[in-house]
Amino acid sequence: MTDYSEVIPNTKFMKKTFLSAIGLAALLAAAIVSCQQKPTAAAETGTVAAPTRVELAKRGEHLVNVLGCDDCHSTKTFGPGGPEIDTAHRLAGHLSGAPLPVADTGALKKGWVLFAPDLTAAVGPWGTSYSANLTSDETGIGNWSEAQFIKAIREGKLKGMDNSRPLLPPMPWFNYARLEDNDLKAIYYFLQSTKPVHNVVPPPQPPVSL
Template sequence: MKKEGIMLATLGVLLVFSQCKPNQTKEEIVENKPAWELLGYQSLPDYGKHLVTIGGCHDCHTPKKMGPNGPELDMELALSGHPSAMPFPDVDRAAMEKNGYAVTQTLTAWVGPWGVSYASNLTSDPTGIGGWTEEQFFRALREGKFKGSPNGRQILPPMPWQMFQAMRDDEIGAIFAYLQTTKPIDNVVPDALPPSSVGQ
């Protein structure tokens, strides 16, 4: 009988506690935390760095150098785009534009049916995106506008801005926040060139 009394008392206490509501539900706690924190990142720029890495931004915007196993990222020039001092290689542009496309040895410039395009400087330097607003950055990724200008030309291949349209606002904001913390690298990327057939 004594055991039954203890069990009933324990069940009673559990019943009382089960009726008590915490100050916040799990859903409310999740709603009040930013995505980067819920995902275990230390800050918004830290989350942005992760997205830049897995999103392939270095593939085009970081010049390559030859390493023991072939081309590798030159992290001293991380995200600085096509080197301004590097001229486009002497190739038959008309043939490349007609039959396929070519890239430079740094993998930061391309020739194809659209002409010649160069990877932009994404660093925090004024020659990169250091002077950009977040609105410009959103417009570049959502609308494909060069330098995020409402009246700018479309961003040229191989930049897959159409894919990045699917990113959430917090993801684009995190990438922008990270890029604003990058090492500033003074590098004025050359202007894109129209197809060689233009003006002929």
């Protein structure tokens, strides 16, 4: 009887060889395309492209949200779920002319610190302080430079000016001072992109006024 094993093709071997050839061809094609592609400017210089102003503002919005800036710098309304941000005056600080309850001086003498119902004003040993307008309006930080904003946060100086008074409690600037420069720039660019709200925040009151 004739042994046909010598003349019948080894299909398994042929299949493996065919697949290997396809794989090799694909690798060669990818290598050729890769060599033909022009490297980007960042790749040529070995540097990472700096974020754009739009990208910084987007990150700044995220930071403003997670750092709780609205807690003190936005007025609140009371809805079904409790306090809600007043979007019409978001980040505009304590509204000019908004009345405050009479401070309980007895509680203050015992060491308590008092807050307004919407958290935009606080009373303590330093007196009465009002949260600032952070919107892009000229009554907010619209006329501030980036350097001013960073100095205000880094050094706790009003309006980022050398001879200005310190930022008052409860502003935790000493914590925010640890943020990276790009994070502070991001917050600045986001605040500059906010809806301007014209609101002249009242000046702080000394403790003797209580």
